[in-house]
Amino acid sequence: MTAAVLALTACGGGTSGQEADGVVELRFAWWGGDKRAQLTQDVIAAFEAENPDVKIRPEFGDSGPYWDRLATQVAANDAPDIIQMDEKYITEYSSRGALLDLSKYKIDTSKFDPAALQSGTSEDGLTGLPAGINAPTILANPRVFEAAGVELPDDATWTWADFGRIAAEVTAKSPQGTYGSAAYGGDEASLGVWLRQNGKSLYTQDRTLGFEAPDIAAWWAFLKELREKEAVPTASEVVEAEAATLDQSGIAVGTNGFAFRWSNQLPALEKAAGGDLEILRFPSRTGDAADTQLWYKTSQFWSASARTKHPEETARFINFLANDIKAGEILLAERGVNPNSGIRTATESKLPSADLKVVKFIDQIKGELGAAPAPPPKGAGIIQEIIRRYTVEVLFNRLSPEEAGQKAVDEMKAAISD
Incomplete structure (x- = not known):
């Protein structure tokens, strides 16, 4: 059965409960495409085979409607028992008391990277x-x-x-329309790296903004410098690229030499490109990899509703997802590199070459990582849109980097202070 058909039968609400034969029913919500849906269904089947007293009812769909539906369900006290959660929203839901404290239940976290665990802890x-x-x-x-x-x-x-010199050289020696690099500015990751390398951060542990207007202005000023060198595309081409699907991105079709991406996007981009891509560290200010200040980002979390009527069974399923080799062998790198070092080692031989390349990179940079970043505060879901919007204003010369910096920071502070 395809995910599209499954989704039609799985997206309905309804409270979890106890069936007549004593079997506990739990609802499990996630977002993602057909492949993720099928693999997650396979994991559910593996769990149910070993736990006949628990039945998992799936609820899933695309990421956009997912968040609207979850907000409605939580407000109506009808949240799913198990929730695939995102870093942008975990603080918002946690601070409202909507998520269960998993540390109170029997879930083994001994093989998880401490920094990754910290990202889901408050x-x-x-x-x-x-x-x-x-x-x-x-x-x-x-x-x-x-x-x-x-x-x-x-x-x-x-x-x-x-980086700027190499990207400009590639542009100069390539056909018209091919650039040394895609522009940054469409996401928080590249800004986060820049800030960390300059002693700042996106957010603080006090849930405030970790930088001021001059800090982001300098980031945009360097982007303008790259554009003046023709190292990155024109403003109109950048806007067009923002609307392109992953398989039509410049790095995939061969019109960009570099692209700023999350490591887990490599397999899909390699498939679209029809050949190998190289995965590189960000540049640093000093030329020393130890100063790059990268970090492990949690791609998604397993969370649970604080209102679940069956916290023990819910925790049992989450522990299965997190620690069982069978679950690891089914999901592999579908949601990113497995954060459980034991499962990561046990499943390496089963990974496709592109996923294995990502795992090796993740392991390679382990000794160079900076401190774990503070989790996004409540209201941070809008920050990326603010960054993207003002990047466009700067590239079209409608605002100077300094003007855009002040306006953007004012908007961001207002968004997370509510």
């Missing part, structure tokens, strides 16, 4: 157990570099000045 407890981890990266299309006659950089030693 004064409200462990309200999200990492389902997958990834890292901010720069992907490179070797065929673009070969055609331009430019060597790929040594990502353990390159600086931002090197």
